Amino acid sequence: MSAKPNLTPLPGACSACTVRPFALFRVVPQARVGEIARVRSAVRLVRANETIRDTVFTLYAGWAFSWTTMPDGRRQILDFHLPGDLVERSEDGAEVSALTDASFCVLARDRLCDFMGRDPGLAMSYAEGLSRDRSRLRERLTSLGRRDAVGRLAHLLLELHGRLLRRGGADRTGAPLPLKQAHLADALGLSVEHANRALALLRRQGVASLQKGRLEILDRAELEELAGWSSAPAEPPLVTVKV
Amino acid sequence: MSAKPNLTPLPGACSACTVRPFALFRVVPQARVGEIARVRSAVRLVRANETIRDTVFTLYAGWAFSWTTMPDGRRQILDFHLPGDLVERSEDGAEVSALTDASFCVLARDRLCDFMGRDPGLAMSYAEGLSRDRSRLRERLTSLGRRDAVGRLAHLLLELHGRLLRRGGADRTGAPLPLKQAHLADALGLSVEHANRALALLRRQGVASLQKGRLEILDRAELEELAGWSSAPAEPPLVTVKV
DNA sequence: CGTTCAGTTGAAAGGCATCAATTTAGGTGG
DNA sequence: CCACCTAAATTGATGCCTTTCAACTGAACG
Numbered sequence: 269m270s271a272k273p274n275l276t277p278l279p280g281a282c283s284a285c286t287v288r289p290f291a292l293f294r295v296v297p298q299a300r301v302g303e304i305a306r307v308r309s310a311v312r313l314v315r316a317n318e319t320i321r322d323t324v325f326t327l328y329a330g331w332a333f334s335w336t337t338m339p340d341g342r343r344q345i346l347d348f349h350l351p352g353d354l355v356e357r358s359e360d361g362a363e364v365s366a367l368t369d370a371s372f373c374v375l376a377r378d379r380l381c382d383f384m385g386r387d388p389g390l391a392m393s394y395a396e397g398l399s400r401d402r403s404r405l406r407e408r409l410t411s412l413g414r415r416d417a418v419g420r421l422a423h424l425l426l427e428l429h430g431r432l433l434r435r436g437g438a439d440r441t442g443a444p445l446p447l448k449q450a451h452l453a454d455a456l457g458l459s460v461e462h463a464n465r466a467l468a469l470l471r472r473q474g475v476a477s478l479q480k481g482r483l484e485i486l487d488r489a490e491l492e493e494l495a496g497w498s499s500a501p502a503e504p505p506l507v508t509v510k511v
Numbered sequence: 512m513s514a515k516p517n518l519t520p521l522p523g524a525c526s527a528c529t530v531r532p533f534a535l536f537r538v539v540p541q542a543r544v545g546e547i548a549r550v551r552s553a554v555r556l557v558r559a560n561e562t563i564r565d566t567v568f569t570l571y572a573g574w575a576f577s578w579t580t581m582p583d584g585r586r587q588i589l590d591f592h593l594p595g596d597l598v599e600r601s602e603d604g605a606e607v608s609a610l611t612d613a614s615f616c617v618l619a620r621d622r623l624c625d626f627m628g629r630d631p632g633l634a635m636s637y638a639e640g641l642s643r644d645r646s647r648l649r650e651r652l653t654s655l656g657r658r659d660a661v662g663r664l665a666h667l668l669l670e671l672h673g674r675l676l677r678r679g680g681a682d683r684t685g686a687p688l689p690l691k692q693a694h695l696a697d698a699l700g701l702s703v704e705h706a707n708r709a710l711a712l713l714r715r716q717g718v719a720s721l722q723k724g725r726l727e728i729l730d731r732a733e734l735e736e737l738a739g740w741s742s743a744p745a746e747p748p749l750v751t752v753k754v
Numbered sequence: 755c756g757t758t759c760a761g762t763t764g765a766a767a768g769g770c771a772t773c774a775a776t777t778t779a780g781g782t783g784g
Numbered sequence: 785c786c787a788c789c790t791a792a793a794t795t796g797a798t799g800c801c802t803t804t805c806a807a808c809t810g811a812a813c814g
Binding site: 448449450460461464465467470 | 759760761762763
């Protein structure tokens with residue numbers, strides 16, 4: 269029973285951080301990266317399915333997701349987190365778990381607040397992240413409210429593909445996607461069985477397939493059609509700050 | 512056919528603003544209210560159902576709501592806005608409309624950004640608002656994903672009641688609520704008919720009633736039970752900034 | 755080679771949408 | 785103050801989408 273070897277990279281020096289261009293601290297000029305290191309209180313590595321206790325962190329490698337449960341135990345996934353995302357475990361009872369093996373930098377909330385207090389650009393970067401989260405949630409709300417199972421699935425696949433594309437984690441025809449069908453179901457408000465059927469339909473129709481952790485987009489036009497996709501970007505540009 | 516008289520109050524001087532304690536500018540000390548006035552580019556009054564074109568404003572009186580439509584025309588209401596709320600019309604195609612007659616202060620985005628650039632506390636106040644929006648959306652997502660019609664309705668009624676309570680716009684047993692059943696339906700991802708049936712059930716069971724623009728909470732314990740209500744506040748306290 | 759988890763598939767039941775009317779509530783003009 | 789008109793609220797019947805319950809398959813693993 270040898271422990272599974274650990275292939276997940278750990279975050280190193282902030283100055284050479286590979287995800288910083290997509291992360292909260294993207295606005296901090298190279299000359300001041302030293303200040304970032306002082307906000308980082310720890311570096312951590314977790315295994316898939318482990319729940320994360322830290323309240324504020326930026327994901328470095330791997331995926332995570334936020335979720336809640338109903339009194340009857342059913343789960344609702346609120347959001348998926350990708351490398352570079354700032355994740356906050358809020359006080360409202362939502363939990364955060366690793367979807368894959370993952371590593372991240374824990375931030376000290378008070379020192380982060382200090383930093384934002386000194387650097388309005390950073391505060392605005394923080395706000396941008398919140399704003400993006402919000403529009404993603406709005407899209408999902410629309411999905412759950414007004415789309416059927418296939419539409420929801422198509423929409424989520426497009427959203428994730430887009431997010432990965434922007435970070436260089438995907439090409440036009442597909443991307444690695446470590447989600448189980450249970451994750452899709454819980455994110456889309458469906459039963460696992462029905463999520464499976466919707467996925468099977470997309471596959472049979474030659475629209476898209478998700479197998480062995482990889483998404484293949486076979487007919488993007490049709491996928492967008494099924495999703496009722498608005499060409500508008502899911503992560504729109506937001507307020508820009510002058511400092 | 513005389514025009515309906517206008518009873519909606521218009522915002523006046525920022526220094527005496529009645530909603531400021533709940534609004535973005537709550538963090539600006541009285542001594543500096545002058546700076547707020549420079550961010551306000553206009554004061555506006557709209558009639559119920561009118562759509563609002565301004566991109567950033569803080570609602571002063573009346574209700575508003577954000578919404579989108581699917582290609583087939585069905586509407587999804589994304590959020591309701593109450594007096595004091597900062598509202599942004601985002602670039603993602605969502606629209607904002609007045610739910611009742613309403614008045615608001617239009618803000619100049621660039622001057623607002625300037626202000627936030629100078630005042631980190633204000634930037635954090637902005638972020639807090641975003642964060643609250645986000646947790647509200649998360650709650651709603653959970654509703655649409657995992658609650659049945661009655662549960663969704665119960666949850667939304669409790670959410671709105673709570674928001675009103677915090678602003679002094681409600682008492683423990685009820686509150687004025689200007690929503691039509693169609694608004695409830697479109698917010699909850701239901702048909703109007705089914706929203707009606709759910710509402711009728713709550714009324715028949717003596718749990719809550721919504722009539723003539725007023726919500727009455729008759730049995731809060733039961734309403735919370737139906738909603739799967741977590742005692743956690745819907746608008747939790749967030750990061751605090753030191754300036 | 756047994757176990758377990760993810761993925762599939764089928765059948766039956768249920769919740770919600772849809773379609774169709776009807777009633778009620780407000781607002782308007784006479 | 786009443787008749788009238790339109791939007792909102794109701795109620796009923798029918799059908800579809802999704803859930804639920806029950807197996808069953810396949811792959812990974814010890």
